[in-house]
Amino acid sequence: MTSMASIDPAPPTEVNGLIDRRVVVVDDHQLLSESLALALSVQGYDVRRVPVPAHSGAPAALVTAILRVRPRVVLLDLELGAFGDGNRLIEPLARADVRVVVMTGSPDRARWGRAVLAGARKVVSKARPLSELTSVVRRANQGLGLMDAAEREELLGAWHTRLVENDDIDRRLAQLSRRESAVLGQLMAGLSVRDIAARGVVSEATVRTQVKAVLTKLGVSTQLAAVSVANRASWHPPTEQAS
Structure with missing residues (x-):
């Protein structure tokens, strides 16, 4: 059997002898x-959807709204529209002993690794079947491991590589002169080059x-490629x- 790298979970909360099946969806x-709420409800889960603010801001208020529901599991998207990056919610939720399962349309494995480092128990692509997401929720709710050591190490390694690359990019960007930065x-x-020349009143x-x-x-x-690196x-x- 493959060894599991996830942190040993606290036992599920029991109410009247039944395992707490409360799940929050943040998407x-x-x-x-x-669709997720319906599929999970059919399986007997108490599913709540916490609205995502339609503006950017600090994550504290949204984290508070989620914890007020007292979920066992949170299904969290990483792309939360105008509110910003869902990664900001993972660490405070994990500290509150919530099992965070990330679902994302991003194929960026480094970003997945960042989520795992913050405390996510599993990252699942939105391209996967709905049944796979509900299966992950079932395992999370039962306190089972969701990710083996090899997968965890691969994702964390991808994030570490990205950090090294970003350090190199920052160093290169810092070498630009004042005018080069403006360009x-x-x-x-x-x-275009022509537009920049016209604005700066210089030759192309x-x-x-x-x-x-x-x-x-x-x-x-x-x-x-230069624009991609900067972005x-x-x-x-x-x-x-x-200028």
């Missing part, structure tokens, strides 16, 4: 959350030289550097 996609910011905004040849310097310092060969690092040029 801003109404169709999926309704990269304008490329990210969708401006000058801008192309600056773009070439940006590509060299970032270690990429195209403007699209992945959530980088923005300082406002005072914009």
Whole structure:
């Protein structure tokens, strides 16, 4: 038998001799959350849907709303619309002894690893059958292990690799000069070399030289790749550097 790497769970809460089957679904996609709630309800679970705020903000209020329901299991999406990254909810929920199961449409294994590091017991792709999600909920509710050591190590390794890559990207971005940072910011905004030259009242040849310097310092060969690198690092040029 494969050894399980998940933390030993607390025993399920019992009420009148029955295991507590309360599940909270946190997902801003109404169709999926309704389908999950219906499928789990048919299996005898007490399913609650906690609304996701339609604006960005600190996670504390949403965590409080979830814990008020006193769930055994939380099914959590990572993409919560305007509210932002669902990863921010995992650690405080896990500290409250809630078994968090992440469901996501993202194929980014590094992001999955970040969720596991924060305390998620399992990450399941939304592309998987609904029956697989409900099976994971059943195992989580019963206090069973959800992830073997190999899967856990692979996901955590992907997140560690991403952190190393991000450190390298940050170092490269820090090498950009004031003008190069401004040019990269304008490329990210969708401006062409001609547009950037017109805004800066300089020649297109000058801008192309600056773009070439940006590509060299970032270690990429195209403007699209440079923009992708900056976006992945959530980088923005300082406002005072914009032209």
